[in-house]
Amino acid sequence: MEKVQETDIFQVAENFETFGKIETITPYGSGHINDTYLVVEKNGSSLNRYILQRMNTSIFTKPEELMENIVGVTSYLKEKILDQGGNPKRETLQLVKTKAGADYFISEAGNYYRMYDFIEDAVTYDAVKEPEDFYESAVAFGNFQYLLSDYPAETLHETIPDFHNTEKRFHDLEEAIASDRVGRKHLVAPEIAFVQERKDELGILLELQKAGKLPLRVTHNDTKLNNIMIDKETGRGICIIDLDTVMPGLSLYDFGDSIRFGANTGAEDETDLSKVSLNLELYRLYRKGYLEGSKGTLTGKEIEMLPMGAKLMTLECGIRFLTDYLNGDTYFKIHRENHNLDRCRSQFALVADMEKKWDAMEGEL
Ligand code: ADP
Numbered sequence: 015m016e017k018v019q020e021t022d023i024f025q026v027a028e029n030f031e032t033f034g035k036i037e038t039i040t041p042y043g044s045g046h047i048n049d050t051y052l053v054v055e056k057n058g059s060s061l062n063r064y065i066l067q068r069m070n071t072s073i074f075t076k077p078e079e080l081m082e083n084i085v086g087v088t089s090y091l092k093e094k095i096l097d098q099g100g101n102p103k104r105e106t107l108q109l110v111k112t113k114a115g116a117d118y119f120i121s122e123a124g125n126y127y128r129m130y131d132f133i134e135d136a137v138t139y140d141a142v143k144e145p146e147d148f149y150e151s152a153v154a155f156g157n158f159q160y161l162l163s164d165y166p167a168e169t170l171h172e173t174i175p176d177f178h179n180t181e182k183r184f185h186d187l188e189e190a191i192a193s194d195r196v197g198r199k200h201l202v203a204p205e206i207a208f209v210q211e212r213k214d215e216l217g218i219l220l221e222l223q224k225a226g227k228l229p230l231r232v233t234h235n236d237t238k239l240n241n242i243m244i245d246k247e248t249g250r251g252i253c254i255i256d257l258d259t260v261m262p263g264l265s266l267y268d269f270g271d272s273i274r275f276g277a278n279t280g281a282e283d284e285t286d287l288s289k290v291s292l293n294l295e296l297y298r299l300y301r302k303g304y305l306e307g308s309k310g311t312l313t314g315k316e317i318e319m320l321p322m323g324a325k326l327m328t329l330e331c332g333i334r335f336l337t338d339y340l341n342g343d344t345y346f347k348i349h350r351e352n353h354n355l356d357r358c359r360s361q362f363a364l365v366a367d368m369e370k371k372w373d374a375m376e377g378e379l
């Protein structure tokens with residue numbers, strides 16, 4: 015669906031069941047997919063905050079199904095958290111219903127919106143500041159997967175089919191190269207060659223899954239550091255957010271994507287590639303936290319394949335950025351010229367560094 019700008023975002027927000035008078039609505043966060051806003055309202059002398067999101071329906075083409083997943087997962091987590099004596103208001107996302115009692119709102123312009131309670135006194139990071147935060151995020155992502163281990167996976171819709179099918183991502187790249195829609199192919203010969211050289215590795219995890227050697231689990235699939243809220247006071251990973259891609263998947267996808275983003279000494283879009291490398295200390299720390307958080311549920315094979323999870327998620331993400339660059343930047347939000355190419359190069363530099371450090375990564379077994 016083509017993006018149609020909302021003329022009045024206040025009018026949209028007013029359709030949700032909040033309690034006071036909305037004062038301000040401002041763009042928020044640094045996600046690449048949804049349009050996120052912070053809504054502040056006054057209720058007597060107190061200020062209430064909410065997150066309002068316009069879902070990206072070009073990417074999530076079945077928003078009804080997506081919201082069914084989110085309602086299912088958040089209500090399930092709420093029960094689990096209550097059972098464990100936790101506080102679901104801070105430990106899981108809570109949807110705010112519309113005044114009509116629905117879980118989302120469709121505007122006149124045809125945009126789909128949802129609203130969440132704002133999780134107060136917690137932050138998201140775009141880069142690891144303290145190793146301890148990264149460790150805590152690992153425990154929380156491991157625990158998230160553990161909490162969902164009995165979730166009826168068959169009720170989950172696949173919001174993006176083949177999301178982490180790395181071979182399929184490679185075919186999408188080949189298609190983008192062949193059509194060269196915006197004439198950028200000649201600019202990326204080294205990047206294309208980088209992928210070609212690693213073509214045989216792309217299916218390793220899928221093969222193991224098909225052979226029944228890696229279990230399918232309910233996973234988050236987008237475990238970068240800014241998709242977890244860290245409690246300001248305790249430093250604990252308090253709440254996993256961005257649940258759009260919760261689907262059956264491999265634990266290695268979750269582990270790998272966190273390493274890709276958080277254990278990179280450079281940013282995801284770093285242009286000075288000398289700054290990009292794998293921080294082995296952070297790799298070890300995350301691994302420890304993830305194993306701890308998933309409470310012994312990972313099989314021997316999963317643990318053995320953790321380095322491959324990290325490498326393939328990084329390579330796959332680079333492939334996706336490159337594909338989007340070749341397609342004219344239609345998927346990921348970009349904030350500057352060549353942004354997707356910069357992102358791709360940072361991912362590939364990280365893959366190359368992982369290859370250099372492979373023995374050390376495997377030595378962690
Ligand atoms: P995207 O899919 O575009 O990445 P996210 O759901 O991750 O969107 O939201 C973008 C950012 O908004 C997050 O990184 C986080 O900083 C903030 N955010 C999202 N939901 C909440 C919430 N319930 N409370 C506080 N901050 C939130």
Ligand code: GN1
Nearest residue numbers: 044045046047048236241256259331
């Ligand atoms: C997107 O939504 P966000 O910004 O957390 C993307 C992930 C990529 C990531 C790269 C639905 O995540 O798959 O790994 O960007 N999400 C989707 O930063 O495609």
Ligand code: MG
Nearest residue numbers: 045240241256
């Ligand atoms: Mg996000």
